[in-house]
Amino acid sequence: MAARVFLSRSVHLLSKGKTFPTLDPRTGEVIAHIAEGDAEDINRAVAAARKAFDEGPWPRMTAYERSKILLRLADLIEKHNDQIATLETWDTGKPYAQAAKIEVPMVVRLLRYYAGWADKIHGMTIPADGPYHVQTLHEPIGVAGQIIPWNFPLLMFSWKIGPALACGNTIVLKTAEQTPLSALYVANLLQEAGLPEGVLNIISGFGATAGASLCSHMDVDKLAFTGSTETGKTILELAAKSNLKPVTLELGGKSPFIVCEDADIDTAVEQAHFALFFNQGQCCCAGSRTYVHEKVYDEFLEKAKARALKRVVGDPFKSGTEQGPQIDSKQFDKIMKYIRSGVDSGATLETGGEQFGKKGYYIKPTVFSNVKDDMLIAQDEIFGPVQSILKFKDLDEVVRRANSSRYGLAAGVFSQNIDTANTLARALRVGTVWINCFDTFDAAIPFGGYKMSGQGREKGEYGLRNYLQVKAVVTPL
Numbered sequence: 001m002a003a004r005v006f007l008s009r010s011v012h013l014l015s016k017g018k019t020f021p022t023l024d025p026r027t028g029e030v031i032a033h034i035a036e037g038d039a040e041d042i043n044r045a046v047a048a049a050r051k052a053f054d055e056g057p058w059p060r061m062t063a064y065e066r067s068k069i070l071l072r073l074a075d076l077i078e079k080h081n082d083q084i085a086t087l088e089t090w091d092t093g094k095p096y097a098q099a100a101k102i103e104v105p106m107v108v109r110l111l112r113y114y115a116g117w118a119d120k121i122h123g124m125t126i127p128a129d130g131p132y133h134v135q136t137l138h139e140p141i142g143v144a145g146q147i148i149p150w151n152f153p154l155l156m157f158s159w160k161i162g163p164a165l166a167c168g169n170t171i172v173l174k175t176a177e178q179t180p181l182s183a184l185y186v187a188n189l190l191q192e193a194g195l196p197e198g199v200l201n202i203i204s205g206f207g208a209t210a211g212a213s214l215c216s217h218m219d220v221d222k223l224a225f226t227g228s229t230e231t232g233k234t235i236l237e238l239a240a241k242s243n244l245k246p247v248t249l250e251l252g253g254k255s256p257f258i259v260c261e262d263a264d265i266d267t268a269v270e271q272a273h274f275a276l277f278f279n280q281g282q283c284c285c286a287g288s289r290t291y292v293h294e295k296v297y298d299e300f301l302e303k304a305k306a307r308a309l310k311r312v313v314g315d316p317f318k319s320g321t322e323q324g325p326q327i328d329s330k331q332f333d334k335i336m337k338y339i340r341s342g343v344d345s346g347a348t349l350e351t352g353g354e355q356f357g358k359k360g361y362y363i364k365p366t367v368f369s370n371v372k373d374d375m376l377i378a379q380d381e382i383f384g385p386v387q388s389i390l391k392f393k394d395l396d397e398v399v400r401r402a403n404s405s406r407y408g409l410a411a412g413v414f415s416q417n418i419d420t421a422n423t424l425a426r427a428l429r430v431g432t433v434w435i436n437c438f439d440t441f442d443a444a445i446p447f448g449g450y451k452m453s454g455q456g457r458e459k460g461e462y463g464l465r466n467y468l469q470v471k472a473v474v475t476p477l
C-alpha cells in the first residue's frame with residue numbers, strides 16, 4: 001500500500017539506514033519500518049534548513065509567491081485526502097471518517113488560512129519622542145525546530161508549519177515515533193507544491209535522540225513543541241542550556257466541563273461525552289473533569305452512562321465506528337492503571353473499565369461517578385476514554401475547584417443563562433472556554449494554555465508571532 005511508496009524516498013535523508021517499526025493499534029502488528037533519524041541526521045537537516053534560509057529563495061521571494069506555494073500545498077493535500085486519512089487511521093487507530101472528514105480538511109483550511117496571512121504581515125511606524133522616523137520590520141526568525149505528538153499527527157504538523165512558512169522561516173520537523181506515516185506522505189507533495197529545497201525537512205525518529213538533538217542544536221533559532229508537560233520541561237532546559245532559543249509549548253490538560261443547573265441537559269450530556277471520548281480520549285483539551293450541579297447530577301449521570309454504553313467501539317475503518325483502539329500498549333497500560341486507581345480510591349465505576357475485545361488496544365468507554373478532587377483520576381491527564389463525574393453546589397465553589405488544577409488548557413461551560421456563562425468564562429484560568437459547545441476549532445481561533453498547559457498561542461494571528469522577529473529601524477528626520 002501507500003506506505004511502501006514513500007518509505008524508499010524518506011530514507012534518502014537519513015545517514016545510517018537504521019529503522020524502527022510503526023505499529024497498527026488495532027492488532028499491534030508492524031505496518032512498516034521507518035527510517036530512524038539520529039543526531040547526525042538532525043545536523044544534516046539543520047544545515048539544509050540554514051542554507052535555505054541564508055541563501056535560498058524562500059525568505060527572499062515575495063510574500064505573494066510564498067502564499068501561492070502554500071495554497072498549492074493545501075490543494076495537493078485536499079486531492080490526496082483519502083490516502084492521507086487512510087494512513088492516519090492505520091497509524092493512530094482513529095475512526096477513518098474523523099480523519100477523512102474532519103482532520104485532513106482542517107489541515108487544508110489551516111494552510112489556506114496562513115497562505116492568506118503571508119502577504120499581510122507588516123510592521124508599523126511609531127511616533128517617538130524626538131526628531132526620528134521610527135519603523136518596525138517583521139522578519140522571519142530563521143530555522144525553526146518543531147516537534148509534534150501522535151494524537152493528531154497531520155493536524156499538529158499543519159499547526160506548526162503553516163505560520164512558520166507564511167512568515168518565511170525554514171523548518172526541521174520531527175514526527176512522533178508512533179505516527180510518522182502521514183507527514184512522510186505529505187513530504188512527497190512538497191516539491192510538487194513548489195517549496196524550494198531545504199525549506200521543510202521532516203525527520204522521523206525518537207524523542208531522546210533526534211528530538212533532543214534538535215532542541216540542543218546551536219543553529220536552530222526557535223522551537224515549537226506539542227506534547228506532554230514533562231517533555232515540555234526537558235525541552236525548555238535543552239533550549240536554555242544551548243543557545244537560549246525561544247520556545248512555544250502546547251502541553252497537557254485536565255479541562256473542566258461545567259454543567260450548571262439551568263443547562264440543557266441532553267445537549268450537555270452529548271457534548272460532555274464528545275468532549276471526553278473524542279479521539280479515544282486522547283485530546284490535550286479533553287473535558288476530563290465533568291462538574292455537574294447537584295440538582296441535575298442524577299439525571300445527568302444516568303444519561304451520561306447510557307450514552308457511554310451506546311458508544312460504538314470497533315475497527316476504525318468500519319463505517320459507524322465512534323471509537324478505535326488507544327495508540328499503543330504503553331498508553332493502554334497507563335489508562336488501565338488509572339482505572340484501577342479510580343476504583344481503589346473509592347469512585348464508583350458506572351460502566352466500562354476493561355479491555356474491549358481481545359486483540360489490540362481497545363478500552364470500553366468508562367464512566368466514574370462520585371469522583372473527588374483529590375483522586376488521581378481527577379488530577380492527572382489520563383489521555384484515554386475515562387469520564388470522571390463530580391458534583392458541585394454553587395458557582396464560586398466550582399470555579400475554585402476547576403481552577404485548582406496545575407493545568408489550564410480549556411474548559412466547557414453549559415448554562416442557558418448568558419450572565420452565568422460569561423461570569424464563568426472570565427473566572428476560569430484557561431486558554432479556551434467553550435460555552436454550550438466543545439472542541440470547536442478553527443484555524444483563526446488562537447489555542448494554548450495557562451499554567452503548566454503551555455506557553456504562547458498557536459493558530460490565528462497570534463500564531464504568527466511565534467515565528468517573527470521585530471526589528472526597530474530609527475532614522476533622524
Ligand code: NAD
Nearest residue numbers: 148149150175176206207211212227228231250251252284
Ligand atoms: P511526548 O511528550 O512523550 O512526545 C511528544 C513529542 O516529543 C514526540 O515527538 C516525542 O518524540 C518528542 N520527545 C519526547 N522526549 C523528547 C525529548 N527529550 N526531547 C525532544 N523531544 C522529545 O507526548 P506524547 O505522549 O507523544 O503526546 C501526548 C501529550 O501531548 C499529552 O500530554 C497531551 O496533552 C499533549 N498534547 C498537547 C496538545 C496541545 O495542543 N496542548 C496537543 C496534542 C497533545
